[in-house]
Amino acid sequence: MAGWRIEPVGDSALLVGFGDSVDLRISHRVHAFVNHLLQHPLRAVHDVVPAFSTVTLHYRPEQVPGSGGTPHDRLRLQLLQRLEMDLDAQATPARSFEVPVWYGGEAGPDLDDVARQRGLPTDEVIRRHGASPHVVYMLGFAPGFPFIGGLDPALQMPRRTTPRTSVPPGSVAIARDQTCIYPLDTPGGWNIIGRTPLKLFDAGTEPPCLLGPGDAIRFVPIDEATYRHLLTTEAA
DSSP states (O other): OOSOEEEEOTTSEEEEEOOSSOOHHHHHHHHHHHHHHHHSOOTTEEEEEEOSSEEEEEEOGGGOOSSSSOHHHHHHHHHHHHHTSOGGGGOOOOOEEEEEEEESTTTOTTHHHHHHHHTOOHHHHHHHHHHSOEEEEEEOSSTTOEEEEOOOGGGOBOOOSSOEEEEOTTEEEEEBTEEEEOOSSEEEOSEEEEEOOOOOBOTTSSSSBSOOTTOEEEEEEEOHHHHHHHHHHHHO
């Protein structure tokens, strides 16, 4: 696995970077490395945090094994040995999720504007969104909030000029080359095209987040009646 860099982040964290772009190839490398570290933990490392193109390792300096040099130097040497391995071969198979979405109307107030700006019928926006090869790149911004890559280039949109102060939970939105799903009622500036009844975050379950980095997503259109029925089922 070539093309990586290792940098200190303060005195108790270390960052491994796999590139400077956000794309599926780099995302796969990030998740393969994370899976390896979770299956074969490094002593002293107590948290592994993946992002779009990086993995941050939080560690306890006094617990890094070996002698000579700084704890960062010793941990960096261990990582160099791991990075020389064929980590892609050790990656776990991706999970697949179908995410039902009620598109447009009350649930997707920006769908018509997206269609107008992209020069497409609304039905074609929905079809292209469902057919895109979506993959969760990372979780961030809010608990369980997935940044999902793979959006059809014909649907790429800038963020809204004026963000909303409140976005309902389950809102499915697009910006640039990605889709997101708002798990909680939060502010947001993405273009909302629909809403899912699925509950993405529940602090009382284990794991608390429904989706995770590397998951493959397929968005499936549903009508309002089905949405409300599924929403009741999720809440039961």
